[in-house]
Amino acid sequence: MSHFIRVALIVLILLGAFFVWRQMSVSPQTTPPVEVPVVVENGEEAFTSERGVSLFVTLPLKNSLVTSPLKVTGTAPGTWYFEASFPIIIVNWDGLIIAQGYATAQTDWMTPDQVPFEGxxxxxDILPLTKEIEDPNSLQSFMKKGALILQKDNPSGLPENDDALEIPILFAQ
Structure with missing residues (x-):
C-alpha cells in the first residue's frame, strides 16, 4: 500500500509541475496598440504611445520627408516630462541611432494635461554606406526610411514607467 501511495504522489507532483510549466510557457498573446493617426483640424496628427497615451504631433507628420535640422512640435501629457523635457531620437531603417536631443515644454509641465513641446x-550622415553611389536615385527605398522616437522621460529607470511613440519618417536625399 505504501508503494502505491509513493507512486501516486510522484505522479501528482509530476502532473502539477507539468501544469505549472505549461501555464508559465503559455503567456497571453498581447498585441501592441496600433498607431492610427487621426488628422485633427489644426494640422496635428493624433498618436497613441506603446502604453496607450495620446500624443499630438504637428511636425513632422507621419512619413514626411525630413532634413536636418528637424523641428519637432506637438503636445504630450505633463507626465511625459521630467524637468520640462523628454528625449527625442532619430533612428535609421535598421534602428541605428542617428541623433538624440530633447523636446522642451513650452508652458507649465507640472500637470497631467497636454503640454505643448518643441525641439x-x-x-x-544618414546614408553613410551610400557615399560611393553616383546616382542617388538608385538608392534602395528602405534606406531612406527612418523613425522619430518620442520617449517618455523616466528618471526612475523602472521599466514599468517607460513609454515611447515611434513616428515613421523619410530622409530627404
Missing amino acids: TIEFT
Missing part, C-alpha cells in the same frame, strides 16, 4: 534635432 530641434540635428543629424548628419
